[in-house]
Amino acid sequence: MAETGIDSTDPADPGEVAGLDELDRLDRTQLAISFERVFTLVRRLNPQGDISLTAASTLRTLERHGPYRLSELAATEGVTQPAMTQLVSRLEKAGLAQRCADPADGRVVVVRIADAGRELLLARRAARAEKLYELLSALPPADRAAIVAALPALDRLADLLPS
Template identity: 65%
Template sequence: MQPATATTLPAEDVAVAAGFERFYETLRRLTPRGPLSLTAASTLRRLERSGPSRLSELYAPEGISQPAMTQLVTRLEKEGLAVRTSDPSDGRAVVVSITDAGRAAVAHRRAVRAAALSELLQGLTPEEHAAVVAALPALERLSDLAT
């Protein structure tokens, strides 16, 4: 089976992908500069959303190696944003949890990005704004499908 190319996919899907790429670039520009890398922030958001997780559950979804995740978690621990504890179901394993400081860091990034995005949203017509809001459930579902 040959891999899909832009010429073999529906034009609408290619347009959606291009739109998402452009919007992703916009979100990156709106993200506050700070001590957290995109991967660190994403890992903290995942821990906030999913709860305590083993390292083996964290590295693959973030697209990094297990040693890189181990280093990242070590940094997050030193910064007080995450903590490692024994897995209650298997004392030999370790789980990583987000701390209150980690939650605060995630909330701060989200608030700064939301404020910047809110300014952009004010530039939309009421119909465009409503369309963005109406698309949120489908975008959530799409994100769920990717995980």
């Protein structure tokens, strides 16, 4: 909300600028629109009729960070605990995840991804990667380079979210 007004530094300085200046000079609405459009793009690249967005995201979380308690998982994915209970039941029935007991606390359910879950993620990822690659191949080289150059930064951006 607050206008930062960091633009006081000379915007023409080419060498080591490109920090918040660049960002402030950009319309923030345009920033949101670009991210919305990427979001829609990835959503359309999603294999339909597969598993739900939340299911896929949950599997990815389990893949990235290892086993989670059920309620932790619910909080991380932004759904209620009953929703996660049902989701884990579905994943378990599909053989994609497993419920494990916590020896230290009999109430706790620890959820871990199963091999079939990892394989499903791999398959989805391969399909999406292929489509993305095709799309990128249709872009001008400079655009491809800009996107590839931004990938590590986008990864670090995603790291900033609580997960």
